[in-house]
Amino acid sequence: DSGVTQTPKHLITATGQRVTLRCSPRSGDLSVYWYQQSLDQGLQFLIQYYNGEERAKGNILERFSAQQFPDLHSELNLSSLELGDSALYFCASSPLLGRGGQETQYFGPGTRLLVL
Amino acid sequence: KNQVEQSPQSLIILEGKNCTLQCNYTVSPFSNLRWYKQDTGRGPVSLTIMTFSENTKSNGRYTATLDADTKQSSLHITASQLSDSASYICVVSAGSNYQLIWGAGTKLIIKP
Numbered sequence: 001d002s003g004v005t006q007t008p009k010h011l012i013t014a015t016g017q018r019v020t021l022r023c024s025p026r027s028g029d030l031s032v033y034w035y036q037q038s039l040d041q042g043l044q045f046l047i048q049y050y051n052g053e054e055r056a057k058g059n060i061l062e063r064f065s066a067q068q069f070p071d072l073h074s075e076l077n078l079s080s081l082e083l084g085d086s087a088l089y090f091c092a093s094s095p096l097l098g099r100g101g102q103e104t105q106y107f108g109p110g111t112r113l114l115v116l
Numbered sequence: 117k118n119q120v121e122q123s124p125q126s127l128i129i130l131e132g133k134n135c136t137l138q139c140n141y142t143v144s145p146f147s148n149l150r151w152y153k154q155d156t157g158r159g160p161v162s163l164t165i166m167t168f169s170e171n172t173k174s175n176g177r178y179t180a181t182l183d184a185d186t187k188q189s190s191l192h193i194t195a196s197q198l199s200d201s202a203s204y205i206c207v208v209s210a211g212s213n214y215q216l217i218w219g220a221g222t223k224l225i226i227k228p
Contacts, residue, residue: 041220
């Protein structure tokens, strides 16, 4: 158990809908990262937040947005969903900014999203 | 362009055998290299992190090597167990922003 929690575990919705995925980082971790993993594909970095502020952006679509709240939990909002958005969405956390040589990311169990 | 390539794409070996997974990267400037293990449907778990000055690091039956000159890394698994069946992902940290470049992973299957 990494200490990172994600809800819900599974989500089934229809095209065009909007969903919100939630992540609680490990106690004390200030950075939260979001990743997308499509079936049999590698992880795609979406976005990073540090202590409430956006720090880095990856391949995140304009239909997707995220935020980190004062209690450090984070939410990933996916709107106008398409079939291709079906994937595993992982949240990870790290103590600081993820910089330097020794800081690792701790991953949550993921949310499996199925768009029908 | 910063890239991380892993080989083989997939590998099947018998329980108890050893294996070596490869990672080649074209990342500059290099900061560190990590190996993660990802069980199917679960989040990745860190195995090792190596900086420029480290060329070998072990974690139990897992030993990672790094050759910064040739920009290659390998992950050697000794005396494989059924629980080693997973994807192994090489991740390189690059640049002043320590951007993480993720490889596509090697899918390892251990057969009894």
